[in-house]
Amino acid sequence: MKFSSIIVEDLQTAADFLRKYCEKSGIVDVEGHFLNAEDALVYLSENLVDLIFLDVEMPGASGFELMDRLVYTPQVILTTSKTEYAYDAFQYNVTDYLKKPFTYQRFLEAVQKVEKKKLEDDSSAGNDHIFIKSDGKLIRLQNDDILYIESMGDYVKFITAGKKYITHNTIKNLETKVDPVRFMKVHRSYIVNLSRIDDIQENTLYIMGSMIPISKAHKSRVLQKINVI
Numbered sequence: 628m629k630f631s632s633i634i635v636e637d638l639q640t641a642a643d644f645l646r647k648y649c650e651k652s653g654i655v656d657v658e659g660h661f662l663n664a665e666d667a668l669v670y671l672s673e674n675l676v677d678l679i680f681l682d683v684e685m686p687g688a689s690g691f692e693l694m695d696r697l698v699y700t701p702q703v704i705l706t707t708s709k710t711e712y713a714y715d716a717f718q719y720n721v722t723d724y725l726k727k728p729f730t731y732q733r734f735l736e737a738v739q740k741v742e743k744k745k746l747e748d749d750s751s752a753g754n755d756h757i758f759i760k761s762d763g764k765l766i767r768l769q770n771d772d773i774l775y776i777e778s779m780g781d782y783v784k785f786i787t788a789g790k791k792y793i794t795h796n797t798i799k800n801l802e803t804k805v806d807p808v809r810f811m812k813v814h815r816s817y818i819v820n821l822s823r824i825d826d827i828q829e830n831t832l833y834i835m836g837s838m839i840p841i842s843k844a845h846k847s848r849v850l851q852k853i854n855v856i
Contacts, residue, residue, distance in 0.1 A: 628654065628742060628745065629653050629654050629655070629656060630654060630656065630677040630678050630738075630742075630745075631656050631676045631677050631678070632656065632657055632658065632677065632679065633657065633658055633667060633671075633676050633679055633680070634646065634657060634659070634660045634661070634680045634682060635660075635663075635667045635669065635680065635681045635682060635690065635693065636661075636680065636681075636685075636706065637662050637663060637678060637682060637685040637779070638701050639839050642660045644736075645657075645680050646660065647770075648731055649693040652735065652738060653736075654738065654742075655738060655805070658674070658676060660802070662686075663683070663685050663686055663687045663691065664688035664689070664692060664696075665687055665722075667679075667693060667782070668693060668696055669731060670703075671697060671698070671699075672698060672844060674700065674790075675703060675737045677741075677745070678702045678703070678704065678741055679700055679701055679702070679703045679704070680704050680706055681693065681703050681705055681706065681832060682705075682707060683705060683707040683709070684707065684709075685714050690705060690707075691712075691715060694719055695815070696844070697810070698842075698845050698848060699848070700755050700784065700799070700802045700803055700843075702721075702722045702744060702745070703719070703721040703722060703742050704722055704723045704724075704725060704737050704741070705721050705723070705757065706725045706727060706729075706818065707724075707725075707726065707727060708726065708727040708753050708853065709726075709803065710726060712724075713768060714785075720736070720799060720800050720803065722740050722741050722744055723736075723737035723740050725737055729734070736748060738748055748803065751762060754771035754806060755769060755770055755771070755772075755822060756768060756769050757770070757804070757805065759794045759796075760787060760795070761785075761792040761793060762793045763820070765793060765811065768785060768787070768792070769808075770805075770806055770809050770820070771811075771822070772787045772788065772809075772819050773786070773787055773823075774786045774788065774820055774834045774835060774837070775817055775818065775819040775820060775823070775834055775837070775839060776798065776801060776805075776810075776818040776819075776820075777816060777817055778797070778798045778816040778817070778835045779793065781797070782795055782796065783796045783797065783798060783801060786837070790833060794819045798812065798815065798816060798818060805818060809821060809822060811849060812845065812850070813832065813839065813840075813842065813844075813845045813846075813849055814839070814840050814841060814842045815842065816840075817839050817840070819834060819839060820834070821831065821849075821852055821853055824853060826848075827841070827849070830843065830846065832849070
């Protein structure tokens with residue numbers, strides 16, 4: 628299994644070490660190196676990668692701001708010389724956290740986590756249901772019954788035709804859990820069931836009468852997914 632990646636790192640020497648480790652591993656292809664988040668986001672708006680090696684502190688936008696603005700969710704390995712970002716890294720559900728300087732062995736451990744997560748995601752894709760915890764019990768929801776998922780801060784709301792379910796979770800985390808064939812993040816606060824979209828007008832889509840915004844960054848991918856001709 629090989630992974631496509633980019634390096635977002637403002638220090639050339641650090642990026643060179645990472646590239647060398649990737650080449651040595653034989654399983655990570657580096658498709659680009661960017662010195663800042665803005666240039667990386669331009670590339671990522673038009674190209675899909677499996678993995679981002681991401682520094683936290685850079686000129687301009689930080690690594691966390693880059694993740695906030697991503698239009699899809701590749702795996703992320705944070706690379707930083709500080710430990711104080713560990714809690715934020717956990718909140719962003721990154722795959723691993725490499726503290727500089729790190730050894731080749733530690734790098735391999737991080738890549739192995741990427742492999743493991745990819746296998747888990749692949750094995751869960753295609754399931755026709757998900758379980759959520761709501762009102763103190765586990766509830767099985769069929770994918771086809773879910774119209775969309777809406778963020779409510781530290782909670783999310785699952786909307787079906789007949790009922791709404793509120794559970795403690797985040798859109799960012801759910802984006803990696805739901806079936807990517809059926810569901811797609813269309814806005815920082817919404818994931819929709821692509822098969823339940825009734826209409827799209829400008830930057831708004833409609834599902835059973837509900838109006839859901841589409842961010843400009845996501846709209847082209849939504850149109851591609853639903854095969855607009």
